Amino acid sequence: MKGKYTIIFIPPDQSTTRQFQFSKLGKRYLGAGILFIGLIITGMFARTLYLSHYISHLQPTIDHITQLESTIEERDEKISILNEKSTQITEDLKRITDLEEKLSIILPLQPSSSSTSLSRGISPHAPNFILVNPLVQTPDQNAQIVADHLVLLQRYYEAAIVQKDQLEHTPSLLPVNGEITSPHGYRRNPFGGWSKEFHNGIDIACDYGTPVLATADGVVTFAGKNSIFGLRVDIDHSQGITTFYGHNSRLLVKEGDLVKKGDVIAYSGNSGRSTGSHLHYGTIVNERNVDPLTFTEVTKEI
Structure with missing residues (x-):
């Protein structure tokens, strides 16, 4: 080993x-x-x-x-939250712009160099719509201001729509241009004598065949011959307002037609009980005869 x-x-x-x-x-x-x-x-x-x-x-x-x-x-x-708020603000601003355009059509307002109530506090030249007011800086406050303006503008728009509809149904213009030769109210009988009669409208001097315009939106309730006013047109403008147009030479509408303010509804003439070519224009409010000039800025010319 x-x-x-x-x-x-x-x-x-x-x-x-x-x-x-x-x-x-x-x-x-x-x-x-x-x-x-x-x-x-x-x-x-x-x-x-x-x-x-x-x-x-x-x-x-x-x-x-x-x-x-x-x-x-x-x-x-x-x-991410800021992006969502920014998107919402952008959408609200677009809706505000659309409503402003609609309002500008409904209400013919002159543009102003100063900020309107809808853009007050927001600089049009500031990027991302930064508020000029130093006390309002947070995105939540910015978004709330835009949302509040949008709600306010929407209310203005809705009110303007109602107002525009009321204006369009209000007989605020005269059916023809011309001298008012006989006002509303009592007058001397134009067919001679010293007797007086109640004139339930105004007489506007115009040439034979002058286009007669509807003074407001409405529905034609009568279009035909009348023993006193000859060829006559009646228009119901709702809200208890009716206008009528007499002594025409030719009618262009019929009962039931919808007419808009400024539409030609007839041509003036000398039909019915008349002393010459003119247009008789009358207004009835809640079944009561009133002076047509009540709704216009035209003064009486006798």
Whole structure:
């Protein structure tokens, strides 16, 4: 057994022992293996210490990065909300513009260089419609102001629609241009004598065949011959208002026709009880005869 090394393992229970023999060369290999394993364990231990120290050193940076990521998420949410509010403001401003255009058609107002009530507090030259008022800076307040203006403008528009409809159904113009030769009220009988009669309208001098205009929107309730007014047209303008046009030479409408203010409904003439070519124009309000000039800015010319 010269040149050999023996390792004997004796179990504690006195059972069969085990022995291993190896040569000097094997001893060297075994020592090298043990050394190699020791080096590996030492290296792993050193690496673990290094990583632990490195992570401990980087922890504040990692925490800062985590905080930044959280902040970025919160800002992304805020940006998303701001984008939604910006979109809503843009849509509201577009609706405001549309309503302003409709109002400009209904109400022929002259443009003003100063800001209107609908744009007060907002600079037309400021990007993203930033408010000039320094006390109002938050997007929520900006959006609320635009929404409030939109509601107000919508109310104006609805009121203007009602007002326009009322104006269109109000006989505010005269059916023909000409001198008012006989006003509304009592007058001397034009057919001679000194007797007086009640004149239930006004007489407007005009050439034979002059176009006669409807003085307001309405429905034709009568179009035909009358013993006194000859060829006559009656128009119901609703709201208890009716106008009638007499002594025409030709009628262009019939009962049931819808007419608009300014439509030609007849041509003037001298039909019926008349002393010459003219138009008799009368107005009835709630079944009561009134002076047609009540609805116009025209003064009586006798």
